[in-house]
Amino acid sequence: MTFELVPSATYSSPDIPELIIKPDISHGNHTTLGKTTGLSSHLVNVTKDDLNFTDKDIPSPHNKESKLGQLRAVLTTLQDDINTFLTERMNKDSTETTDKDRDLERRILDEGVDEEDKD
Amino acid sequence: MSFKYSLNLQIPFENSKQSAIAQGSLAPDPILKPNEISVIYSINSKNPNILEVKFSGDSDRVIRVAANNVIENLKTIIECMDEFDGKKNIIFIQE
Numbered sequence: 001m002t003f004e005l006v007p008s009a010t011y012s013s014p015d016i017p018e019l020i021i022k023p024d025i026s027h028g029n030h031t032t033l034g035k036t037t038g039l040s041s042h043l044v045n046v047t048k049d050d051l052n053f054t055d056k057d058i059p060s061p062h063n064k065e066s067k068l069g070q071l072r073a074v075l076t077t078l079q080d081d082i083n084t085f086l087t088e089r090m091n092k093d094s095t096e097t098t099d100k101d102r103d104l105e106r107r108i109l110d111e112g113v114d115e116e117d118k119d
Numbered sequence: 120m121s122f123k124y125s126l127n128l129q130i131p132f133e134n135s136k137q138s139a140i141a142q143g144s145l146a147p148d149p150i151l152k153p154n155e156i157s158v159i160y161s162i163n164s165k166n167p168n169i170l171e172v173k174f175s176g177d178s179d180r181v182i183r184v185a186a187n188n189v190i191e192n193l194k195t196i197i198e199c200m201d202e203f204d205g206k207k208n209i210i211f212i213q214e
Contacts, residue, residue, distance in 0.1 A: 009186075010127040013179070037191070060198070067133055068201035072194050075130070079190040082126070086183035093179065
């Protein structure tokens with residue numbers, strides 16, 4: 001399967017000057033069912049025993065015969081790639097913040113350093 | 120206002136009419152927190168078939184929320200084009 005319309009994204013931040021995010025089109029496993037979109041894990045848990053529950057917001061399958069249909073599927077893959085990448089960075093940021101807070105707490109408790117009196 | 124984080128989307132369409140329709144459909148959507156993020160829609164100057172969306176924000180979090188939302192809307196626009204564009208006009212008559 002060949003994809004003629006391939007979307008891409010370019011990310012930049014203070015620590016990453018330029019990063020090009022491009023979906024892998026070497027395989028044809030692109031669908032409109034994104035890994036990072038759809039039902040939240042909370043809703044999946046709450047409804048897992050409800051046999052009458054159906055997800056009414058589930059996206060329609062893409063048209064495999066048209067270029068726009070394929071674009072919609074590949075764009076879903078790019079959306080997943082962007083969401084995963086940015087979520088990892090957000091988690092890393094929050095871990096670093098927590099480490100920083102923990103270090104400050106340790107310094108105040110163990111070394112008696114008062115940040116406000118430092119100057 | 121200058122932001123430290125940015126994400127540029129490049130979305131190729133079959134022709135310049137489609138990219139312009141997508142731009143015109145997305146652009147009216149208001150930015151909820153303009154002090155935290157800006158979103159600029161444009162057509163690539165070298166290739167008018169490509170729609171470009173530039174997100175600039177003060178954190179990865181706001182970029183993620185805005186980009187995910189715009190891509191969701193974009194997918195709906197693409198689906199509409201795929202379903203209706205190029206089809207013959209049909210007049211439905213109520214019986």
